[in-house]
Amino acid sequence: MEDRAVSCLIALRRVLSAADHNARAVAKVTGLSVQQLIVLRIVEDTTEITPMMIARSAGVAPATATALIEKLAQMDYVSRRRSESDRRRYWVSLTEAGKAALHSAPDPLHQKFSEEFARIPDYEQAMILAALERVANMVSIPGETLPGTDESHVLEVSEALGAETIAPA
Amino acid sequence: MEDRAVSCLIALRRVLSAADHNARAVAKVTGLSVQQLIVLRIVEDTTEITPMMIARSAGVAPATATALIEKLAQMDYVSRRRSESDRRRYWVSLTEAGKAALHSAPDPLHQKFSEEFARIPDYEQAMILAALERVANMVSIPGETLPGTDESHVLEVSEALGAETIAPA
DNA sequence: ACTCTTCATTCAGATTTCGAAGAATCAGAT
């Protein structure tokens, strides 16, 4: 019965394709590149994160992460704050402008899904949510893309006070 | 209860992220770019397709589709056959080498999913499949990425006989 | 102090992507 697994993967690919199209469309509207948008979302999810973590989460080389962050900082969508405990690193976080840019951007897929989702019966909603989370747990890499559960930087919260916003080099 | 819709979208984003990572990994192994891989899969799904359709399915500009197809043709992963009914167009199809490249490439996500999927109880498998197809239908653009259901080129099957393989320009 | 590692950056080069212009072809109207 691996027939059913294949059907699942086909359906998944349809979703993937739609998401890809959607990402490009959103990127075009916001004037950001797809990658910049991804980084922005990663930063939002974590509230504070280092370039290295971003590189890993976004699946790009460190050099690329630097460039992406620099661009976003120039647009004032993210801010950089030097780490006190490790002076090599710094924390990237979303500015108000960045938050606004993320949420003001119309997301067709998001809207379409929410709209249709609201229309289906309750038990089916629950079923879909359960299935999606099941699938997410199956395929997603444990420590990836949701470093909100990553405690390595939680210790740094104390830094938040009295730290100056620095523009590296 | 739009709370649940949001949870769905979060789970979806985890899946998306994992798929993205996976696509890059597969691309690196095969020596193909992510886009080339996408095009290759589109061609496989349709068995025969024109550059224009590829551009639309892959979500790129026509000029980009030309470049992608050219690269794949140079590697002998796809072949081009001039259309008889409309001499402007040509049909792109997978070569044996292309088919081999697609299937010999290890796909971690594919494997991981199939493996874990096989391990869960029957009714849950059915539930996940139903949910995925439901979601796919919600978000995917009707005529996109599965032009196998597109009948516009089915009429051309008769061409298959006695047509020479042409390398345009 | 010394070495080894990690983090971020710079820089040059390769690749990718696209818009615009152009050539070929088709379809329909005159």
Add this chain to the structure above:
DNA sequence: ATCTGATTCTTCGAAATCTGAATGAAGAGT
């Protein structure tokens, strides 16, 4: 037949992107 307009694909140059390797700066361990 010819003309016109639309469609398909290509070429070309410019812009943006991504990366590997080298570099500097800072931490960690001996």
